[in-house]
Amino acid sequence: MIRWKLKKSLPFDVSDVHLDYQPLRQKDNGELSVLVALMAKNVVTQYEDLLLEAGLQPNKIDFSTFNLYRLFSRRLELSESPLYIAFHHGVLSILIFTQGVLDFYRTKEISDVDLDINRIFMEINNSLVFYRDRNPGCEFKEIFCHVSPAREETFATVLREACGIEPVILHPDLVVSSAEPSLGKNDILCDLAAALGAATRNL
Known part of the structure; x- marks a missing residue:
């Protein structure tokens, strides 16, 4: 059903991608919200070949944004409806949760070399305007951010x-x-944040 629905809107053949999904919420009218993940099969094959050549066995396909969330999930889950924003290796991620369930998700690649802070503001502001239009009366009580110390x-x-x-x-x-007390807030550990989040999967 998901492949059939996506076929109408994607600019490529849906049979050329790996597809996975996670049900999020079912509304009173029976409508189901799902989070859908897509990755081109040829891209996956390239990574698999590189890993095998290095003597490693590929096991999972994952996304940096969710690994960053996983790293801080225990703190975020203490908040009823948190807004979480991360800027990690040139990718801006915006996640909004309602009662522990992902309600909005957006990522955008933005160059980290000469950072255009006005563009960052517009991306965040436009996302929040869109979300508030769909959820009238919504106000964020807590906002969390992960970004390099600089x-x-x-x-x-x-x-x-x-x-x-x-x-x-x-x-x-x-x-x-x-x-080392200062290590947690320096660029080295922040650069490894997504990898650390992936590692916590088995904790």
Whole structure:
């Protein structure tokens, strides 16, 4: 059913992609919301070949955005309806949850070399306007952000402008202990955040 529905809107042959999905919520009228993941089969094959050549056995296909969420999930799940924004290796991710269920998801590639902060603001603001139009009366009580230490102040300012409240900046040292106290907030550990999130899958 999902493949049939997507076939009408995708600009490529749906048979050329791996497809997986996760049911999220069923409304009173029977309508079902699902999160759908697609990845081109030829891209998967390229990664599999590289891993096999390196002597590794491919096991799972995963997404950095969800690994970043997984890293901080225990803290985020303490909030009833959190807004979570991450900017990691040039990808802006916006996730909104309602009572623990993903309600909105968007990612956008944005160059991290000469960061256009106005574009970041517009992407976040437009996403929130779209979400609020679909959910009248929605107000965010808590906003969480993961970004490199060098970008923290800039992103905090953008989120205050876009949302009107002070964001909580999440650092990997919330979940990763280290003998070096400053390691959790430096660029090295932040760069590894998605990999750390993937590693927590087995904890």
